[in-house]
Structures are given as C-alpha cells and as structure tokens.
Amino acid sequence: MKFLIVFVALFALAVARPNDVQTLRNDADVQPDKWSANLETSDGTSVQQDGVLKDVGTEHEAAVVHGSFSWVDEKTGEKFTVTYVADENGYQPSGAHLPVAPVA
Numbered sequence: 001m002k003f004l005i006v007f008v009a010l011f012a013l014a015v016a017r018p019n020d021v022q023t024l025r026n027d028a029d030v031q032p033d034k035w036s037a038n039l040e041t042s043d044g045t046s047v048q049q050d051g052v053l054k055d056v057g058t059e060h061e062a063a064v065v066h067g068s069f070s071w072v073d074e075k076t077g078e079k080f081t082v083t084y085v086a087d088e089n090g091y092q093p094s095g096a097h098l099p100v101a102p103v104a
Helices: 002-016
Strands: 023-030 034-041 046-054 062-072 079-087 090-094
Touching: none
Parallel strands: none
Antiparallel strands: 023 034, 034 046, 046 062, 062 079, 079 090
C-alpha cells in the first residue's frame, strides 16, 4: 500500500509540472492478482512497476512489487534511477546516488 502511495505521488508530480513536458507513454495492465504500469515523459522522467499478489487467500497474503523510477536533474542534466522491491520485508530501494548502510 505504501508503494501505491509513492507511485501515485510520483505520477502526480510528473503530470503536474508547470512546463511543457509531454507524456510519451502511459499504460497499465491491472488484473485481480497482478499489475504493471509504465509512464515516460519527454523530460526524461520514467516510472515502471510490476506487482503480484503472493499467498492469495491466506493470512500471509502480500503484494510484491518490483519497479524503478528515473528523472533528470534540471540543473546538471544528470540522470538518477532508483530500482526497488516492495514486499513483506518493506520498501528496499537501490541506486548509485543512494547511501548504503554499513554492514553490522
């Protein structure tokens, strides 16, 4: 559920920007037990995700989402990408620009 909120927020941010950004691709396939979505804009922003329900009908039912989002810094032109998994273990992002926790 947290991921859905993050995805909607990113989508709203991409769509609501006050410039001439065009939506190049926006498609989704939502089924009862799985879904996928892709968004790409002319400014280099992109969002992709694939999700599936795991252990359907049990008390351990959970959504597992794999995805990524990218954007281009307007000042430097540098592209940033975050790849993530969101599942029963929480949201687990990774990206070259993200700090990594030290191994205990």
